Amino acid sequence: MTRRTIHGRWNDSPDAVTLIDAHHHIWDLRANRYPWLADEPEHHFFMGDYAPLKRDYLPGDYKRDAAGHNVLATVHVEAEMDRATQLAETRWLAEMNRRHGMPTAIVGHAWFDTPNAEEIVAGHAACPLVRGIRSKPVTSLAPDRMTPGAPGTMQDPAWLRGFALLEKHGLSWDLRVPFWHLTEAAAVARAFPGTRIVLNHTGFPWDRSEDGLAAWRRQMETIAHCPNVHLKVSEFGLRDAPWDYESNRRVVHDALAIFGVERCMFATNFPVAGLRIGYDALVRALARMTAHLDPAARERFFWRNAAAFYRLDIT
Numbered sequence: 001m002t003r004r005t006i007h008g009r010w011n012d013s014p015d016a017v018t019l020i021d022a023h024h025h026i027w028d029l030r031a032n033r034y035p036w037l038a039d040e041p042e043h044h045f046f047m048g049d050y051a052p053l054k055r056d057y058l059p060g061d062y063k064r065d066a067a068g069h070n071v072l073a074t075v076h077v078e079a080e081m082d083r084a085t086q087l088a089e090t091r092w093l094a095e096m097n098r099r100h101g102m103p104t105a106i107v108g109h110a111w112f113d114t115p116n117a118e119e120i121v122a123g124h125a126a127c128p129l130v131r132g133i134r135s136k137p138v139t140s141l142a143p144d145r146m147t148p149g150a151p152g153t154m155q156d157p158a159w160l161r162g163f164a165l166l167e168k169h170g171l172s173w174d175l176r177v178p179f180w181h182l183t184e185a186a187a188v189a190r191a192f193p194g195t196r197i198v199l200n201h202t203g204f205p206w207d208r209s210e211d212g213l214a215a216w217r218r219q220m221e222t223i224a225h226c227p228n229v230h231l232k233v234s235e236f237g238l239r240d241a242p243w244d245y246e247s248n249r250r251v252v253h254d255a256l257a258i259f260g261v262e263r264c265m266f267a268t269n270f271p272v273a274g275l276r277i278g279y280d281a282l283v284r285a286l287a288r289m290t291a292h293l294d295p296a297a298r299e300r301f302f303w304r305n306a307a308a309f310y311r312l313d314i315t
Helices: 059-065 089-099 119-125 156-162 179-191 211-226 245-259 279-291 297-311
Strands: 018-024 072-075 105-107 130-134 172-175 197-199 229-233 264-266
Touching: 018 264, 018 297, 059 089, 072 297, 089 105, 105 156, 119 130, 119 156, 156 179, 172 297, 179 197, 211 229, 211 245, 229 245, 229 297, 245 264, 245 279, 264 297
Parallel strands: 018 072, 072 105, 105 130, 130 172, 172 197, 197 229, 229 264
Antiparallel strands: none
């Protein structure tokens, strides 16, 4: 049986990769307000200057970027629309799905430590496309500047009370923190074993020195001990360096070894990753990096694991 793709057709090219994109974004700067893409620049953005992202990126743009591959489904992760209207982005994305057939699933945003956390989480859960929440805890810019226990951190009692709402509403958590916070995140994962968690962007291995990679591996190994934590093998872009195949191949192989392919899923993080590499080049690079896996393992990595984690009906 030929599977349906977001393009409505199947690409029979031998170079086409069949995949689920477990993490991407779309935005409409005229219809919605995204402060970081408009009037409130993010000075500490992890890839530096991101001016090229300050344009509309809609389903048609994504489909053009992905045209060379068989994208079975996509998971949209919140793109920091105005936090004063946390449910508005989910409603807009549901309309994009109705009009364009994508995204297939949604990861919405909710603050966990605010008085209206339950109202917002329940509002997201009421949308049939929503599978999880991404709520970024307060983190530090460097390992020596951490403030555990401060409001909004992963030790804040108010934050933890809000986090408990995920299991109540059957939602997963997309975890996005610098790697030096992964030991803290592992404590959360152990405290809430019934909540499915997926670590974004390969744990952000930003320091590619030998010492930096060793520190990243130690933290990754700590959180990988939690069986409810999965990994998105995605976003290898660095602030002051081009996209480098060999350096990123090492990261990918280490990540697969630490988590095991059964808990890893492919994702593009487009259009953000497009600051460093094109969509087709990214997919081909990851296909080459995982060529050593057997066909069943490659299927799990490129789409079956994401389908299972986000409960996607791929027929």
